[in-house]
Amino acid sequence: MSTEVLAIIISAIGVVLTITASLFAAGAWMVRRIDDRIDAVDEKLSTRIDAVDEKLSTRIDAVDEKLSTRIDAVSETLTARIDAVSGTLTDRIDAVSETLTTRIDAVAADVTDLKVAVARLEGPPRHLLTVRR
16 A cells, blocks of 8 residues: 555545544534523423412412302301291291190090080980891
């Protein structure tokens, strides 16, 4: 081999190594830039998501507090109304029961009087006459 061919081969290897090293360095630089951008975007998104999470948590807590207050108020109101109706119904049921008991006792006394009157009208059974059935 001549020195010129050897110089050309060594030069070609040098060029290939230089291009390979340059491409590797450029790729590493792009990957680092992309990582930096992704980290920046991730940080921005994390900050925004945390802010939105905090706002939503605050709103949900406020709504929960309002609903709890309203539910307690409605519960108290309904309990008071039920107690009032229950007391009124109990009094009315007691009054109706007393009235019905009085009327039933009166009917029972009238029925007893009616039985006695019917027995007097019929009189004692006749022993001398034959009764047909």
